[in-house]
Amino acid sequence: MKGKMKLFVMMLLAISFVLVLSACGDDSDGETGEDGEWTGKITIWDGPRWAKEGDTSGEEGKGNQYFWLEEKIEEFEKDHPGVEIELVQVPWAEMPDKLGVNIAGQSWPDIAPVDISGSAVSIDHIDQGVIEPLNDFFTEEELGDFYENALDAYTYNDKLYGIPNSITVHSMLLNLDLFEEAGATVPENGEWTWDEFVEAAEKLTFDRDGDGEIDVYGFSTYILPGYYEAWPFFYMNGGQPLSDDLTEFTFDSPEAIEAIQALADIKLKHEAAPVSMGGADVGGTFQAWASEEQRTVAMEPWATWAISSAQTAYPTNFMVANYPTGSSGEPVTIGGVGGWTMFKQDSDAKKEVVAEFMKSISDTDEQFLMSQSYGIFPARISAAEMDPFAENPEMARAQEMSEQVVMLPRHPEWKKIDEIIQRELQLVFNGEKTAEEAMATAKPEVEALLGE
């Protein structure tokens, strides 16, 4: 009986415990004085960013990667006596889960560095009032300094639910040493068609030591719910997962089917990708391209972080290229926008102070600094005009791709829809289904969610 009770607890405790904790989620620890000034405590979460040059402190010798925000907090506290800002350090990989648990327990921070696309915070949270709209704290002129797609990413039902501070894009990373070794043609200015891409992938697949085994493959990527490295390929002929009005599943259109199958055929037909392509091993896929001991894959698509990683932790002779163009003729990439969101506040006076701090860490100078030091593209036009990548041609090239960005559909059930599609895509890439069969299976399931 003891064992069964333990099991019951294991299953239910995780779900219910966070709800028990909800009583602890009180953010009203502050007061408004007679002068209308709010004083009290603000909590902000952030992940590790960059350390001061030469700082090798810490267990892993990475230095203090929170110093930038710590300094901004100190400045703000000095200008706002009585306001205390607590920084909670959260590793990026733990951010979605930790935030999810805290949201469930209504013990959210005041500010967190998340977008509203669904990985940590979703449209559903906005619908339920967990995220505060910020329109009241910005003038039209101030908003005009942000890229439109950056604002779009934080806008829902005409309201702004965050301050964008960075834009990321997915781009193709090409190992130039392997291109040279294989004698493959490097795409001029990183622009190429699908046929040119296939030709390069085939040429880059070779047996280096003549033992009959392939040592280097032209291309690889992975397929996993919540990750979109492969998806720009699926858009290349003009396809998209959902119709513009979000009422129909459209990845079963001929344009999308053809593009999905074409990418899977890089492995299944052209044999220019390893068998592991389309699997769920994110780290292994990156290591195959970046790790000096491996470098068994010449081309992989990655988000912006991989560029700075290939410049620092995994020094690689590489270039940034567009995704190849299909029958639409237009290069496409999937973008992401990072920024700060404000969680539900009980006091308007506190909300104002929180917003002021959020703005202070998202102004032009801070975005410029973050772009240079942290390897992201600024969301403010004025910061981009300061040319943060004057000495970083790879990042500058990737920044050009911001114009090609398409955003993922903004649907409250997107996480579930994404899982249905990606699960089926996995079966296409391991050769168990054709793209047509897989998308035909996904269609009724997705449309059931769209109809809800």
Place this chain on the structure above:
Amino acid sequence: MQLSARFKNAGESLKRTGKQMRKNYAAYLFLLPKLILFTLFIAIPVVWAFLLSFQEYQIIEANTFAGIDNYLKVFQSEAFRQALLNTTIYTVVTVPFNVITALIAASLIHSLGRFAQNFFRAAFYLPTVTSMVIIAMVWRWMYNYEFGLFNHVMGWFGMEPINWLGQTDSALWAIIIMQMLIPFGVGIILYMASMSSISDSLYEAATIDGANAFQKWLKITIPMLTPSTVYLTLLSTIGSFQVFTQIILMTGGGPGYATETLVHLIYKTGFRDFEFGLAAAQSVVLFVIIFIISVLQYKVLNRNK
């Protein structure tokens, strides 16, 4: 008259209990902190979760009563059925294998000298104290198609490599094989402890009757270990139904839904989709399934007692 007699008896029984409690008040006092913690952190959340399974969870607004909607969703869900099937296959294969191999390993080790016994006991117990995260990471490398250990060894014998974690027909079995090859340390230790308590006179009598070593093992050791076998089978079944870490680290439930398991599904429903009412209903259904299986196992394995 009969009724008043019953009341009288009940009153006396209560008095006796009260007297007994007063007599042992110190013991109850010592139990109180544990009881308070149990109530706060186990009993209340469990009851709460059960009630939650009949509600639609809202983050800020009050939850709304959903009747049996969450349970209907559970039973209509293809993902739940697939997860239940996968979890059942995983349990049906791994539990008997682990218990039987633990019994065999313990029997072999038990006959060794003291030093060897200690060595093997420690060696077999090591995986139990090793984080499943580490084990899963190592096994993911061993299953790697291009440079994993398994395909490498298979290559020596001219066998074709297998995309262990990437194909629907092999992914679940890859997870099962991994679980089968991790020694069931707790089982081995428990069996060895139980073997030590079997009276030597039974073996001596069997020797006089001409039984050989295998016959003694079969007719004396195994029956005498039945309580341990029942306990380990229940323990292992419960553990197997909760398989989670390997799944989230090695396959994420894929490819397709080939390795989706119940606890992974509950985790996603709760912490990804924020449908805590549905997740609670899934948990209650899982509890009922395991409860029934555990009772059946207990009755079947104890039938000769």
